[in-house]
Amino acid sequence: MMDRDEEKLDLSGLDPVTDPRRLEAVSTLIARRAIAARARKTSLWATLVAYARWAAALSAASAAAVLFLVMSTPTAPDLQPDDPADVVVPSWAEGDAEPTADDILQVLGDAP
Amino acid sequence: MLSATEVEHLVERALAGEPESFSALARAHYRAAYCTALSIVRASADAEDVVQDAMVSAFTELESCREPARFPGWLLSIVRRAALMSLRKRGRARRVEDVAAPADEAAPASGGDVLLRGRLLAAAGSLSDRQAEVLFLHDLEGWTHPEIADALGISEVNARQILFEARKKMRARLGEADAGGVP
Numbered sequence: 025m026m027d028r029d030e031e032k033l034d035l036s037g038l039d040p041v042t043d044p045r046r047l048e049a050v051s052t053l054i055a056r057r058a059i060a061a062r063a064r065k066t067s068l069w070a071t072l073v074a075y076a077r078w079a080a081a082l083s084a085a086s087a088a089a090v091l092f093l094v095m096s097t098p099t100a101p102d103l104q105p106d107d108p109a110d111v112v113v114p115s116w117a118e119g120d121a122e123p124t125a126d127d128i129l130q131v132l133g134d135a136p
Numbered sequence: 137m138l139s140a141t142e143v144e145h146l147v148e149r150a151l152a153g154e155p156e157s158f159s160a161l162a163r164a165h166y167r168a169a170y171c172t173a174l175s176i177v178r179a180s181a182d183a184e185d186v187v188q189d190a191m192v193s194a195f196t197e198l199e200s201c202r203e204p205a206r207f208p209g210w211l212l213s214i215v216r217r218a219a220l221m222s223l224r225k226r227g228r229a230r231r232v233e234d235v236a237a238p239a240d241e242a243a244p245a246s247g248g249d250v251l252l253r254g255r256l257l258a259a260a261g262s263l264s265d266r267q268a269e270v271l272f273l274h275d276l277e278g279w280t281h282p283e284i285a286d287a288l289g290i291s292e293v294n295a296r297q298i299l300f301e302a303r304k305k306m307r308a309r310l311g312e313a314d315a316g317g318v319p
Contacts, residue, residue: 030201030300030303031303032274032275032276033275033303033307035255035256035271035272035275035276036276037175037249037252037256038180038253038256038257038272039167039176039256040166040170040183040184041166041167041170041278047163047166048163050162050166050188051159051160051162051163051166052159053188054158054159054166054188054192054195055158055159055162055195056157057188057192058191058192058196059155059158059195060188060194061192061193061195061196062195062196065196072142076159086252095208101141130176
């Protein structure tokens, strides 16, 4: 004999949709709400993508403008001495050691 | 309950944008989702609200259901989360349905139905959420043990054991109620 606790309990009193028409109505309502929510989600995504394109285009234009300005602005004069002699000769004056002939020829640009 | 293959096809067709597939999925899983929500919120009107909102949000994020054949388990996990959120919003005050004044306008019921529902819910108050969920899915929705085990991520043996305990407690509470009036 089957144990009493193995028999199904009658829980039909808890059934939320005993009427099939009600189940149909609730299902249709859920489907409509879901389809509308999906459409909103898609359109939000499309809007974000469109904004992202504009933002990317604007960034590229700004970068190009900055690059153009940088390229067209004259650079500051080079502070490095053009001639090594401007540095080397005073150092001979400040130092105690006398320059060798090779040093002098190198400064004059005639080093071998 | 639909077969795994039928559910998989419905999910795929819904993802392809077929409106009727959403209705079919809702129709096929409404009661099961209600069983899960009711096992947590323990009030039929609240459970119906939770189910409707949870199903809409599940269908909106249907792309994140990685295994369409296992849609029922995925849906029930969303319903469970929504039901717990709903409880949290109400300050964790779980209420057993007010038998005298059910605010269930969506499902008008006769006085006898309301009393029966209140009596069953009061008896289910002695069950844990999991016991109530297994009991409702099996004895109200008619799911089999393998279906319950798959959807809830438990073993079939465990599902049987939980159902056995739940019925035992329910019968005891309903028996007490019959002997002593309203439970």
